[in-house]
Amino acid sequence: MTHTSLCTYRVKPGEEAAFEELLRHHWPTLHQLGLATAAPSLIYKGHEPLPEDHKAKGPVFYTEIFTWSSAEGPGRAHEVPEVMAIWEPMGALCEARNGRPAMEFPGVVALDLFG
Numbered sequence: 001m002t003h004t005s006l007c008t009y010r011v012k013p014g015e016e017a018a019f020e021e022l023l024r025h026h027w028p029t030l031h032q033l034g035l036a037t038a039a040p041s042l043i044y045k046g047h048e049p050l051p052e053d054h055k056a057k058g059p060v061f062y063t064e065i066f067t068w069s070s071a072e073g074p075g076r077a078h079e080v081p082e083v084m085a086i087w088e089p090m091g092a093l094c095e096a097r098n099g100r101p102a103m104e105f106p107g108v109v110a111l112d113l114f115g
Contacts, residue, residue: 003071007064008104010048015093016060022090027066029082035073041066048098059097074105 011019023043030036042065047057068074077083094102 003068009062012095019093037067
């Protein structure tokens with residue numbers, strides 16, 4: 001059974017280009033190692049609303065959606081040097097903000113509401 005992750009990364013201001021370069025290699029590395037399915041990750045970039053002005057653009061965040069090859073994939077990835085060579089610098093480029101952690105990784109399940 002597969003396991004889909006909805007990853008949110010709160011990137012430090014000024015670190016967007018460095019983060020995007022790491023993110024560019026994230027899914028391909030997971031897939032090459034058999035940890036992610038063949039469907040490429042979906043990546044979105046947005047701006048968090050500012051608490052004092054919800055219409056103003058705040059700091060950048062990225063959301064990545066991809067599917068692990070198995071439910072054990074996230075745990076196994078922590079043991080693979082090629083993955084950690086991406087994850088560790090990604091973590092250093094992120095920050096906690098607005099009471100949320102620097103990075104979040106909830107697992108999600110797709111619903112078929114229209115079929």
